[in-house]
Amino acid sequence: MGWIYLFAAGLTEIGWAVGLKYTEGFTRPLPSALTVLSMIVSLGLLGLALRTLPLGTAYAVWTGIGTVGTVLLGIVLFGEAATAIRLACVGLIMAGIVGLKLTAPV
Template sequence: MAWITLLAASAVEIAMGLALKYAEGWTRLVPSIIGVVAALASVYLLTIAMRELPAGTAYAAWTGIGSVGITVLGIVLFGDPVSWLRLVCIAMIIVAVAGLRFLEA
């Protein structure tokens, strides 16, 4: 159950990143509010997951999943640059998070 909570925290973290992109430097009220609320919700869910998961594993997975998610969405939604090196780096993050998950026990 802790890993499901951690995935939810990561999904909310991705939503926060998108909201902050749309907030355009805090100049748009609704996306700014959504970003702050999502950040608080994400950290709350992370702390719940940390009740059962090692802190380092949980934090690394949370940031890794969030980073991959917002990077992929940046490519798809905003035309952020994509190169084979970027894709390799994304793959390394995914492998590292999976490794932490399976080596956790």
């Protein structure tokens, strides 16, 4: 169950990271409220995941999911660069996430 919580926490981390862009410095009430809610949910789910998963693994996977998702949505939603080197770096992050999952004791 810890891995399910962790995956959901990573997805909601993507939500708040992308949401920050839409808050325009927390000047827009609805995007700001949704972003803060996503932050709370993400940290709450991470906390639940940490009941059974090792701290270092869980934190690295959580931030990795958030990083990869945020970069990809930045490309899709905001027209950020999708250069080969950038995508290769995202691939390395994904390889690290998979490696941590495969070597986790739980």
